[in-house]
Structure formats: C-alpha cells, structure tokens
Amino acid sequence: MTTMKRVLVVEDEMKIARLVRDYLHQAGFAVLEASDGATALSLAKAERPDMIVLDLGLPGMDGLDVTRQLRASSAVPIIMLTARSEETDRIVGLELGADDYVTKPFSPKELVARIRAVLRRAEATIGGGEIVRAGAVEIDIPKRRVTVGDDPVELTGSEFDLLLVLARHPGRIYTRAQLLDAVHGVSFESYERSIDAHIKNLRRKIEPDPKRPTLLVTVYGVGYKFADA
Numbered sequence: 311m312t313t314m315k316r317v318l319v320v321e322d323e324m325k326i327a328r329l330v331r332d333y334l335h336q337a338g339f340a341v342l343e344a345s346d347g348a349t350a351l352s353l354a355k356a357e358r359p360d361m362i363v364l365d366l367g368l369p370g371m372d373g374l375d376v377t378r379q380l381r382a383s384s385a386v387p388i389i390m391l392t393a394r395s396e397e398t399d400r401i402v403g404l405e406l407g408a409d410d411y412v413t414k415p416f417s418p419k420e421l422v423a424r425i426r427a428v429l430r431r432a433e434a435t436i437g438g439g440e441i442v443r444a445g446a447v448e449i450d451i452p453k454r455r456v457t458v459g460d461d462p463v464e465l466t467g468s469e470f471d472l473l474l475v476l477a478r479h480p481g482r483i484y485t486r487a488q489l490l491d492a493v494h495g496v497s498f499e500s501y502e503r504s505i506d507a508h509i510k511n512l513r514r515k516i517e518p519d520p521k522r523p524t525l526l527v528t529v530y531g532v533g534y535k536f537a538d539a
C-alpha cells in the first residue's frame with residue numbers, strides 16, 4: 311500500500327496556488343496550503359509534510375527566510391518557485407539547502423515531475439557506501455579509485471572529491487560555491503570559476519563525448535549536477 315504524499319504549497323498569488331493545488335490533487339498528492347511564511351513554518355512543524363513547494367517572493371518573511379528557518383530543524387525536501395529575475399536568490403536558496411527550483415512561468419506538469427524526482431531522491435538510500443555507482447562510472451571511496459566501464463581513470467585529489475560530491479546525489483543541483491566548499495572546505499567567490507576548470511578536466515576523463523556531456527551536466531546560471539540516470 312502506498313500512502314498519499316503530502317505537499318505544502320506556499321504561494322501568495324491565489325491563481326498560482328489554485329493551479330498548483332488542482333494539479334497536485336490530480337497527480338495523487340494531498341495538499342496543504344499557506345500564503346505567507348509564518349503560516350508555512352507553523353504548518354510545516356505541525357503537519358510534517360513530505361515536501362514543500364515554496365514561492366520565494368512572499369510578503370513579509372520571504373522564501374529565503376523560510377528556507378533558512380526550516381533548515382535549522384528539518385530536512386524536508388524544498389522546491390523553490392522563483393521569478394526569472396531572481397537568479398541570485400535561487401543560488402542563495404540552493405546554498406541554504408533547498409533541493410531544486412522551478413522558474414515562473416512554469417508548467418504544472420513540469421512541477422509535478424520535479425516533485426516526483428526530488429521525492430525519489432529523498433527516499434533513495436544514499437548510505438555511507440564504500441562504492442558509488444552512477445551510469446558507467448564506479449567510484450571506490452576507500453581506495454579513491456575511479457573506473458569508467460572497466461577502464462581505470464587517473465583523477466587528481468580535487469577532481470576525485472568533486473566527482474564524489476556530485477555522484478553521491480544524482481540530479482541534485484550544486485552551486486559553484488557549494489562545490490568549492492566541498493572540495494576545499496572554503497569558498498571565495500573569486501575561486502568559484504576554478505570549479506569550471508575541474509569540471510572540464512573531469513569531463514575529458516569520464517565523459518564518452520566531453521563536448522556533449524551526459525554525466526556532469528551544466529545547470530545554466532547556477533552550477534552543476536550529476537545526471538539523474
């Protein structure tokens with residue numbers, strides 16, 4: 311028996327809220343609704359939804375504040391709804407721990423697909439496994455060894471760490487700052503572009519066609535993700 315997943319939709323524009331609610335109902339989700347941040351936080355605490363769809367542009371406490379407060383005590387998956395002009399906020403939101411974003415205007419169908427993908431990822435046991443497999447790539451963590459198919463690949467320490475971060479969570483979008491932080495434990499804006507260089511080298515080593523990457527995927531204006539097989 312599958313239990314119905316419950317999605318909290320936080321959106322102050324009634325038209326969009328209604329559209330999303332109707333679509334989620336049709337797709338078999340139960341829906342909770344809030345039109346401001348404070349209500350969202352108390353509903354999230356009281357009702358423990360499986361997922362939160364969160365508009366960033368809310369009156370009063372904005373979506374980033376809500377994300378920050380949620381993440382202080384909860385790992386509930388969050389998908390942000392953002393305006394095209396909110397690129398910086400989108401990046402900040404991901405760095406605060408939001409899982410994904412959809413840019414307005416969006417198709418409800420796309421939103422449902424993203425919700426399903428994020429829920430799937432949240433449920434997948436990531437585990438502290440010794441070996442991570444993604445596509446043809448196999449990462450042996452204790453031995454710090456990578457193979458593609460049966461061929462061993464020589465990676466630098468930074469390349470290995472970067473690949474490991476991405477491949478552990480296929481489909482999860484990481485900003486350059488997050489990746490830099492994961493690789494070096496520090497993040498300075500001026501060094502963020504060095505991630506691009508590492509990615510380029512990694513692609514040359516593990517992609518079947520580095521010019522058309524299918525494993526290490528660029529998310530324009532944001533960062534990178536490992537392909538969501």
Ligand code: CA
Nearest residue numbers: 322365367368
């Ligand atoms: Ca809004």
